[in-house]
Amino acid sequence: MMANTWLFTSESVSEGHPDKVCDRISDTILDAYLREAPDDARVAVEALATTNHVTVAGEVRGPDSVLRSVEDLVREAVKDIGYDQLGFDWRNVEVINRLHAQSGDIAQGVDEGDKGEEGAGDQGIMFGYACNETEELMPAPIQFAHRILRNMAEDRKAGKRPEFGPDAKSQVTLKYEDGKPVGIDAVVVSTQHDEDVSSDQVRALVKQYLDDALLEGWTVPDDRLFVNPTGRFVLGGPEGDAGLTGRKIIVDTYGGAAPHGGGAFSGKDPTKVDRSAAYAARYLAKNVVAAGLADKCQIQLAYAIGVPEPVAVYVETFGTGKVDQAKLGETLREMVRLTPRGIREQLGLLKPIYARTAAYGHFGRPTDADGGFGWERTDLAPELARAFGHSVAAE
Structure with missing residues (x-):
């Protein structure tokens, strides 16, 4: 009997992806509220990022000191990600703060609820x-896609790979037989890089990260490894493409291997x-x-x-x-x-x-x-x- 076979693909994006920059900003502000008022904070923060600009909006309840520090928190997040380029620089990015108080109607239901216990914040x-499929009990394609980018980012931020920029994507396609992953079919990695680094150099650098990210003995056929398929990726991040909080919900969860309810996570208490x-x-x-x-x-x-x-x-x-x-x-x-x-x-x-x-x-x-x-x-x-x-x- 022939095995039941198929291919399944998941993608990941790095912390420097424009949407992930916004997720990071939203969660950095959330953490600040939880640090100051863990029991009383109510936070739903959205961010938009584009060329040298970030707008923060949403509903909050908590100390005014956090509200006053939003610009500093945004710059802190952008700096940690690694953006210090002409069109998106943590020092000079314009920050617009449009946060406002949480709706009293929502607060009433959440704070009081019924039977003496607070209710859910939404339906x-x-x-x-x-x-x-993996030691982490996660679908293998998304877990491998994350590992590739996380390892690349760790080396970039440690100064071991200064050729890489903060913005990157990965995509892993696995072969399945009878419900189990049995090998690699294709890998795609696109990474922002310095202008003086050639396509061949980028490919050689990226290949070094595959063995650590994939299972031992699993190799990617050379003609099924696609690195920066357009040939060049110098302009990246919000300078090249606008970002919004909550647009990478499948990347955040199971890479498409399971359903998603539709609600994003970042910026929400x-x-x-x-x-x-x-x-x-x-x-x-x-x-x-x-x-x-x-x-x-x-x-x-x-x-x-x-x-x-x-x-x-x-x-x-x-x-x-x-x-x-x-x-x-x-x-x-x-x-x-x-x-x-x-x-x-x-x-x-x-x-x-x-x-x-x-x-x-x-x-x-x-x-x-x-x-x-x-x-x-x-x-x-x-x-x-x-x-x-x-x-x-x-x-």
């Missing part, structure tokens, strides 16, 4: 996903379930796979504005599950309180941990010592395994 649906419930859904799905209860797991959560509990929880294991899906959903709801407050407490979300999420994915990252990426823990896996009579669970 909507959120998805979480995990699979056993964790009362906004667009963000916190998507993290919770990933946490639950990852622990299901880590517990050995399924090879793939997708969780959907649905909320109504002002209502604390999700109106629906759906679990899908795509035929790989080893336990009843309905029972699994019930067990997960018993183990984790899926109200906005319950999620924040379970995952430790009221901390200034969000600027680091703005590039290279919100998922598949190691949990930091200060609680960053806490939704990537697998601490529920042993209890989940025991609940279904399984003796082996990933720690």
Whole structure:
């Protein structure tokens, strides 16, 4: 019998991509509010970036000191990304601040809710996903695409690769057989570079990052490696293309391997379930796979504005599950309180941990010592395994 085969592709973009610059600015401002007033801050910040210009807009509640420091926060974010070019320079970029107070109507529902617990900050649906394709329990194409760019950026910022500019994209196409990735079909990398670096030099530099990013023994055919296909990428970042917060939601999540509810993450405090419930859904799905209860797991959560509990929880294991899906959903709801407050407490979300999420994915990252990426823990896996009579669970 012939194997069921297909190709699947995911892309990533670097922290210097115009949209990611805006995500970083939005999350830097969010972190500032959470640093000053973690329990009371309400933040929904959008940014627009173009040639030597950034506009920040949205709704906030918190200390006036943060509002007054917005211009400095924007420059700090742009400087850390690495923009010091004529058309987008952290020193000279114009910053327009159009932040204003949060709507009282929204605040009433979120702050008071019902049954003594604050409600969700909006209606909507959120998805979480995990699979056993990689050690991080992420789909392999998006995980590999992130690794390529993250490794390149680390060397650029450390001074090891001054030839690279901040703006870059990657794309990885994998071959699948019977649902499992078995090899590389194609890789695309486009990276901003110094004007005096040739196309051949850029290609040679990029090739050095592939072995570390891909699985051992997986090689990219030379005729299927596309580096700067246009031949030149000197002008990059917001100088070359305008950016907006929240336009890379598939890059931020699972690279197209799972559905997306539609809501962006960056710039939103964790009362906004667009963000916190998507993290919770990933946490639950990852622990299901880590517990050995399924090879793939997708969780959907649905909320109504002002209502604390999700109106629906759906679990899908795509035929790989080893336990009843309905029972699994019930067990997960018993183990984790899926109200906005319950999620924040379970995952430790009221901390200034969000600027680091703005590039290279919100998922598949190691949990930091200060609680960053806490939704990537697998601490529920042993209890989940025991609940279904399984003796082996990933720690």
